[in-house]
Amino acid sequence: MSTGMSENGTLSNVWDTKLQQFHGGQDWNHLDNFIEDFSVTTNALGTPKAALEASREAVSNFQSSQSSNQEPAKTSLAQFLWPDDYLKHKDRLLLGNGASELIDLAIRSAPSGPWKPGPWDTQYKEYQRSAEANNRTALPSKDTNRATLLCIVNPCNPTGDYFTVEELKRWIIDNVEDGGVVLVDESMQPWQLSEFRSDSLISQHEFLASIYRESNVSVYVIHSWTKIWSCAGLRVGSVVCPTAQHCDALKRIQVPWSVNGPALAFLDTVVKDHEYMERTWEVTTRWRAELIDRLMSLSKAIVDSHNDERLAWKFHGKKFLSWVWIDMKTIEIAEEAVAKAKAAGVPVRSGNPGYDRPTFVRVAVREPSKVDFLIQAWKTLGIR
Structure with missing residues (x-):
């Protein structure tokens, strides 16, 4: 090495x-x-105590296989994201072994073509790593040309820059090709007080549906949950897909049981710790x-x-x-x-x-x- x-x-x-x-x-x-x-x-x-205990308890069940459908953790996370209508949207939700797995799945499944990062001075590099591993040409962040693949971290880690949801939607429209894919990383967005959902793309159902319907642009919203709940060693992330069919396509190429039992138990508990x-x-x-x-x-x-x-x-x-x-x-x-x-x-x-x-x-x-x-x-x- x-x-x-x-x-x-x-x-x-x-x-x-x-x-x-x-x-x-x-x-x-x-x-x-x-x-x-x-x-x-x-x-x-630090790590929430009840969720940590749930994870520890799950360790004692190592002899049993966790559920392949990621339940009940996935439904619990859907309720956290969409408290009022989670049943309408949970089929667009997929869990992963940290956000990194889902970033890689989405980028590998995107059509070939150049990629462009968000307009910030610098941002979390996992998107660049995956794009380069898949032989994509990078456009500079300030390039005015549209890209097949957009990857933006919002709020941006490390710079701290942030687009409101309306600014974010405009940036997407102005920078992606028809038929392209957009990955929006909102891992740090839930820190924005209890009203975070209203300024997040997870609330913009009509926008996500219309840009796919009218321009064939697929927008994925990615979260790493290890920062807000201080469990970086556990590896748990999620992606909200444009449609349930997009979610099925990612699941088809995802390694089975990629999220382990302790991580699922942790997530199922922590989302209820108001x-x-x-x-x-x-x-x-x-x-x-x-x-x-x-x-x-x-x-x-x-x-x-x-x-x-x-x-x-x-x-x-x-x-x-x-x-x-x-x-x-x-x-x-x-x-x-x-x-x-x-x-x-x-x-x-x-x-x-x-x-x-x-x-x-x-x-x-x-x-x-x-x-x-x-x-x-x-x-x-x-x-x-």
Whole structure:
């Protein structure tokens, strides 16, 4: 196996960089002094207890095979997505072994032709990986030509950019060829308070039906559920297909039983934990604002030390998101920040590997007591 680079530039054997797309969230497992993982965008509240217990209980039934129809978890998720009319839409829903499996299934089943990412500066790279693995030519994100395949992450991880649903619909119409396929990743969209459904494509049934009927454009809405419910190691995702027939076509090429029993049990339980979601919406925005305030103090100290306003950090992302995308303005300060955080047991995500943004660092929202350790690690960051 080839040797990859860890986020602070040291050698690591976690990723085969010749064959695999780099992802964050790997450093914590190699730290003797680990305190908190600020490198991943999981929920600061941690894993919901009832769902975790359901998953553990399912482990005791390993001798039994899980249901091949993904029930009752699929129906429970459908009720979460469409509380009032889930029976009308659940046949368009398919679960997968994380979003990555479903991304790959949808891209492999799309007609041949060029692909284009969302208009953001950079975005989650799994779409690029799958498109390249399927020998697709990439169009630049700002290219005005229409593409056969569009892949947009909304809200965008890591940049934090976000289209409202009307803006998103217009972007789709303006950028996809007739007969094309659109993949919209809304994994981070449910953080947008309890009204998230009304600003999501999952609520736009007439639009999805009409663009397919009139232009033969197939729009898939993908979710990774491992971030909002903090269960990244469990691997559970879903896709809402344009029609039930599209769903059947993906299922036909999907490996049977790709979602394991503990993951199905977890999902079936967690979607009913309304208290957890209410608490998520309550604290994430507040803790994120507090995190930015504390980071701004560090940025000011650097500016004052160098007497240079150009060194002031810029913070990106909508206020409801579970992370902050920070432009630290220089590669040196960004690299120092990554190294010092890791040394203190609170790793953050460098913007360099994977995203090729060497002056950027991504910091997850965490409870204030854990943020104390990060601030302490960075108290002399960039100071002369």
